[in-house]
Amino acid sequence: MKIEDYVLGVWDNIEQCSMYPTEFSRILVEWIKIPEGYESWQWKHPEGKENAYRHTLHKFVECDDGSVVMETYNTDWTRKGECAILLTPRRNGWFGQDNGNCKTKNGTLISTKMELLPDLYRVYDRGTDQYGEYVFGGCQFYEFKRRK
Numbered sequence: 001m002k003i004e005d006y007v008l009g010v011w012d013n014i015e016q017c018s019m020y021p022t023e024f025s026r027i028l029v030e031w032i033k034i035p036e037g038y039e040s041w042q043w044k045h046p047e048g049k050e051n052a053y054r055h056t057l058h059k060f061v062e063c064d065d066g067s068v069v070m071e072t073y074n075t076d077w078t079r080k081g082e083c084a085i086l087l088t089p090r091r092n093g094w095f096g097q098d099n100g101n102c103k104t105k106n107g108t109l110i111s112t113k114m115e116l117l118p119d120l121y122r123v124y125d126r127g128t129d130q131y132g133e134y135v136f137g138g139c140q141f142y143e144f145k146r147r148k
Contacts, residue, residue: 006116011144
C-alpha cells in the first residue's frame with residue numbers, strides 16, 4: 001500500500017475522547033488528494049471544518065530507501081519553514097517523526113511523532129520554547145480511527 005492509502009479520508013478520535021474526556025478534545029482530521037499533492041484540515045468537532053485550526057498542504061517525497069518525507073506547506077504553497085516528517089514503512093504501517101526543524105512563527109520548537117496504520121492514525125505534537133520549557137501539546141498520542 002502507498003502512504004496515501006494510509007492518510008486519505010476522515011479521521012475521528014471519538015473513542016479516545018469519550019474514554020478520557022478530561023485529557024482529549026474531540027478532533028476530526030480530513031485528508032484529500034489534490035492535483036499538486038494533498039490537503040489536510042484539523043478541527044474541533046463542535047466548531048466544524050469551516051473553522052479548522054489547522055489547514056495545510058503537503059507533498060510526499062519518496063526516498064531511495066523506501067521512506068517518505070512529508071513536506072508541509074501553507075495554503076498558498078509556500079513552504080512552512082524547513083519542517084518535514086520522515087516516515088518509514090514498518091510492519092503494516094508507516095512510522096515517523098520530525099526532522100528537528102519544525103517551529104511555529106514565534107520560534108516554538110515542535111516535536112512530532114506519527115504512526116499510520118490501515119485504520120488508525122496516531123500523532124502528537126509537543127512545543128517547547130528556546131529554553132526547552134513546555135509550551136503546548138504533549139507526548140500522549142491522539143488516536144484517530146477512520147470514519148466509514
